[in-house]
Amino acid sequence: VSRDVAIVSFASTTVPDTDLTETQLLYPVITEAIEQAGIQRNDIQFTCSGSADYLAGAPFAFVSNLEATGAWPPISESHVEMDGAWALYEAWVRLQHGDVDVALTFSSGLSSRSADLRETLVLQLDPYYLSPLWVDQVSIAALQAQAMGRDDTLADLAATEKASRRDGAAAAILVAGDRARELSSRPVWIRGIDHRAEIHYPGMRDLSTSPSTAIAAENVGVGNGAVDVAELHAPYPHQEQILREALKLGDDVAVNPSGGAVAENPAMVAGLIRIGEAFRQVSQNGKRRAVAHATSGPALQQNLVCVLEGE
């Protein structure tokens, strides 16, 4: 059913604490992705970005990111208040129509702008019953580890969260069909991409599993061939275990050669980076088939899975 769409370039940056604006962080990254793809800015027919106003601390923060795309003459553009992996998904959907062939997708996030990132992210929770308790994402992750019978402590997870905190930006160029083969000697094809959600309430779901990841994995055919490498968006070690099980990855599958999100987890960008790192594994490291995963929300609430393959 779907039209062949390939990733032809990817660029990203992560920094512990930047003085730059999101726009400044994005500009060189977008430029690099465009140059790597061997196209001009005006070859791009659709643009979709991801970011979160709350991280920047200002409503409409995403608006100035348009500057980094050079949106003149006016561009066909959309924005999701989500990780860039979902922006990539929207771009992939747009490319399915057949009337446009080249899309730019990017995302950015400044974790360092929050006085306390853990406090800021509490605002992602149900505003009536959960956020007034100030139960933060690290605490929910700790509940999750407990539900799995693991002995990771809250302090362990808090240390992981703090060490992986980054500001960042990433960009990818997606190209459909024959145009991708013209532009790239090594296009990396998106063989399937799907995303699914869990219930929000931590007490209403089995935190030790990820059925949404399993559904997405089934839909994109993760199990239809050997997986050479997987880039999983697991901000905490126990979440990698949950995801491995949900994706039914064997022990032989190399997971997160990039270091993964336990090493660097720039908000709104880490998911797109997983796709980008999987792309690099196929385009540069000779891997044939890679799985990329992105997550959003507390305790892996929302999950996106895609399968990437070389020619």
Next chain:
Amino acid sequence: MAERCAIVGVGQTHHAKVIEVSLAGLLRQAGERALEDAQMTWKDIDAVVIGTAPDQFEGVMMPELYLADALGCAGKPIMRVHTAGSVGGSTAVVASHLVSSGVREKVLTIAFEKQSEGDTTWGLSGGRSGGVGAGGYFAPHIRAYIDRSAAPEYVGWMVAVKDRKNALKNPYAHLKIPDITLEMVRDSPMVWEPVRRLESCPTSDGACALVLTNEKHADAKRDFKPAWVHATAVRSELGQFPGRDPVNPQGGQDTAADVYRQAGITDPLNDVDVVECYVPFSWYEPMWMENLGFAPVGEGWKLTETGETEMSGRLPVNPSGGVLSSNPIGASGMLRFAEAAMQVREQAGEHQVDGARTAVGHAYGGAAQFFAMWVVRNEKP
């Protein structure tokens, strides 16, 4: 496009301040109404797309996470679109693309705002940095339009009266001023010169929902009239740089040209039966009439002045009462898109335009820099 996209369900809440339901309850109300209209249930839906203006308006970050439960999304995909004030329109476009691409078959999309649970003008003014609100930003553009076009001052008052009179026929409209007159608008306080209080939109709550399906599912319904999406387009441009014209933005012109090309519209004033257009301040009606190609540059105000944009005119604009009568910001764009669909489905009740077959929905946002439009008809593309 791979698949035709039908609008088979439309739902909205009342747009006055809502205290009896939560944020999730508000979306659920609109969603239920759209599903009932579509003769479907929550279980039938493949994917949900929500849209709302900045998260700071309600103080909930990335609300799709919290709303997933109320919207029946366990095990399903849910996305959240944010393109400033145009978001309701952009969200409908994203949802329609899920269907027209062939990726999903039955999509529910909901746009919302619950201004009563936040402080929107604080948000619109740049939060802690302070500012002048949306009206303060747009007022100089409106003044520039009046100067350029030499439009009489009463044209703005006429739009304000017309939209509020239309709102009297819309059971969901927020602001209802039965005895409104030009004099009342003229004598209302000046808020941001030249915009008077009664020429401004209210602070509303509300949600709007659409159920979109592919042709197979729309055709399977008996004795049923869907609306069909004939064209969609979005454009964005930089908000500020020398050479940009914020009064008649290129992005708006390009969006209109794009949807007209897709829908085979060559003479918009003749070919379009009704427009639901994003008019948060009265003067945006004549300004957008020009921007969207319904009138030559400098002459949009004449359509208003001669009554052509009234319900009985040649091109009824905002028979629902428009944004001037209800402004749940994140939902306002989708309401325009939904009302356009209601018109071609002959579903608009007292504010139905007789014989509406081709309708345009329009939304804009940011510094008049984000645009979304669709063209819907009663017949298949």
